[in-house]
Amino acid sequence: MRKPVIEFDRFTFQYRAQSEPTLHGIDLTIFEGEKVLVVGPSGSGKSTLAHCINGLAPHFYPGERSGSLKIMGEDASALGIAELSDTVGTVMQDPDGQFVGLTVAEDIAFKLENDGVSREEMIRRVRAAAEEVEAEAYLNASPQELSGGQKQKTTLAGGLVGGAPILLFDEPLASLDPYAGRATVELIDRLHRDSGRTIIIVEHRLEEMLHRPVDRIIVIDEGRIAADLPPDELLCSGLLREKGIREPLHLAALRYAGCALSPEIRPRSVETVDLEKGGRAEQLRRWHDANAPALRPTDREPLLEIERLTFGYDSADPVVNDVSLTVGRGEILCIAGRNGAGKSTISRLICGFHRPQSGTIRLGGRDITRDTIRERAETIGFVMQNPNHMISKPLLYDEVALGLVNRGVPEADIQDRVHETLRVCGLYPFRSWPISALSYGQKKRATIASILVLRPDILILDEPTAGQDFRHYNEMMNFLLKLNADGMTLILITHDMHLMLEYGQRAVILSEGRKIAEDAPARILGNAEWTEEAHLQETSLHRLARRVGISPEDEFVSRFIRADRGMN
Amino acid sequence: MAAKLLAYSDTGSPVHRLNGVTKLAVFLLIAVTGMVIYDTRCLLVMLAISLYVFFLSKVPFKQYSFVLYLIIVFSVLNQLAIFLFAPDQGTVIYGTRHELLPIAGRYSVTAEQLFYQFNVLLKYAVVVPPALLFLLTTDPSEFAASLNRIGVPYKIAYAVSLTMRYIPDVQQEYVNISTAAQARGIDLSRKEKLGRRLKNMISVLLPLVLATLERIEKVSAALELRGFGRGRKRTWYKGRSLTRKDWIVLACAVLLSAAAFAITFGKGSRFYNPFV
């Protein structure tokens, strides 16, 4: 008989500030040594479930609970956060918020310091934990010197250094690029196999998580458990699409090709799925041949032309090095590259925040290299990743009007333009609301509205869909597609491969300040050398095409994307 | 963005090897002594010793040259202000008047005033080398442990550590927010009039404050999740124990300031008066 470590019994939780419970009658038992994935759309209650396990609810986020929750056989309501932290080690999604130490070693040691462990023992245990996650090479580094993946390894080591038998991950992939994300999935798997710890992962990025096996997947929807199944069974149930969770791409491709899906063919990953029996490979090939070849992108009139641009804070060490690229009018261009590759510096150069050392930027044929930030802002809009960094007025109307007010536009025109923009962005009904009452996705649209109202020719968006679940991702991208269809040129800075693949017409890869590739996204993602440089990953569609012998693989991927666009 | 103005780097000197606790205690001791006493001879001796120790630390000049420039500008302005406001302060303190150079009206340079202003300068100068030494030769990670060691409650000591941890992040956030604002025509530079600049400043401050409050929530949750504040005491990963050298340095510093106090107050006045 396996030993239960977490037992929810008719458990209900309601935040103090809310009128409805966030979790209703949860019955769930997790056994020692299990690896469980919890998925669900945002607002489903999956994070609340995690907070109940580690004690943040109700100790940090006050609320009422009923029913019972036992952790290692003990009633959780009798335990504070600190006591629970001896049993449950938590890794949260934001590595910057969780990395509280001045160096890696201190951050790992943080729990031990609070427990009053002696210095000698601390040094030994910190080293052991760092070795377990392979972070021992940068123990003395400060958080500002580390990549997202390295920061996450640090917080992971900090979670396991206390010897907690349960590790809880709250959206561990949310702030990582695909390469670091895959490394994290592999690391979690290794920790699970080597030590027998119980692992609970809350994450909506299902395909990435299934790169390594999990025992069970629990689907949370509207505060209730909608499913509790092994991965293969869940994937064949059709429940994921119903609940707004993105199914793995290879699975969607099999469905489009009309393949029968059943748990026996092990569909959980593109590596495990059985393609030979039942003629599935043949079905995929037939589907491929039946779909028309993807259209080549048409040549467009150039709108933004960057020529041999070079810039560096230190002239001997350029951050952007001799980069040339052209963006066509009405195009959607993606710029990708790992952290520090120069992606954000390029967008800052385009907006005029930095002066290039050499090179020119032309917009619509006119040289704008000498224009000020403000002059460029008339034609180039820049939308930051975090909407909270852009919102400087409490009320939505004032926020969208701000840029016009600053330009001295007459009052009457301001109202017309603001209302028109709010309609375009689907925010008109909320025009007199405070922005704080809007959802994250609406806030993001509000920041886009505040730029659109200035009527730029081109919009640069930094990670437009970061931190959003599948439904909000689709909403945001459909909104951007609509803007694009109305003639807006878009530059998307992203390392989200789905976004690039599904919406990018062209992608540019930067590495160490240089442009190393420029091509259709499906071809870029099929090139091992480029994906490695940009910290991207080959998609499961490319793998699938290769396994059934379709060549070129990117052609299959393009046809899939077109079919997929038609379905949604 | 400007690089960090002052940053710790290890040159491996004997000063670097001293415990952070020692350097903090010596800095505070000299600072307090320097503030209280006004005896020129004691101040000069203390300055000479601190400069010698500073020299021992082998901190490269370029690491503090910029700060030195700021200190000089600050001191010159302060000296001028003192003279403008009170050209006779020295005469009042020392009770005599040796006029050296009449300027105009009540302004004339007296030996007493020069000596008095020299003392003000000296009092500030005495604090600078130990403060810089503490800052430039102590691993910032040792700050919090050292504060806790000299009696500051550990929670407050840890707040100081959090400040050091998040200065670069908050600074980056400020830069991000102000660039986004500029792109929308919100100008923070001197080109705008004062009233407009103030109004524009609020457009940067509000998002910055809200982002900071959100950060406080996240970091608090992270601290709670790892058991911060559960005990009456905590240990420090970077908290080294004091060596014999540390005790010797501490003893010397205590003796030095005790002597300074004794000399200063032995004759009933804070001021050393060479004019009588």
Next chain:
Amino acid sequence: MQSSKGFSVKTIVAIGIGAALFIVLARFGSIPTGIPNTNIQTNYAILALFALLYGPWAGLLIGLIGHTLADLISYGAPWFSWVIASGVAGLVYGLLSRGMRIHEGEFGVREIVRFNIAQIVGNAIAFFAVAPVLDILIYAEPSNKVFTQGFAAGGMNMVTVAILGTLLAVAYSKTRTKRGSLTREA
């Protein structure tokens, strides 16, 4: 919250990160007024807001830690009389604006008046009295000089907090509006 000994974890974090914000604004957020050595120090608006949100002890410690480190980083040595004045300012702002329910979105005319009385009294005590008196006691500086400096700085801070601090507090209270009170318009 944990039944903790002394400060709550959130207060500690607010002190630490609030001081970081105070320091960053001391370096980047000061606006020259045109009168020499008289700047609009936006960081005192932040100090007042944090004292209002997190209480007098947070105000005291943000003032002390923030001013000490800001001085250390940019001048190499702290000017202790003014460091203590900043701490006192934060303490008084917090003491006199205690018990306001700004977290629940209440910040109307009454609260604005109280907040401003608190900041005016705080700035007066700190910069019209504490800073100059300490300058005289510690550095034996001429009294007319230090009082002039104190009045200039205190007066400037009063204006800064009155404008920026009040706007920030009002804006913050608006972010606390409950969703239930809003309806969509056609």
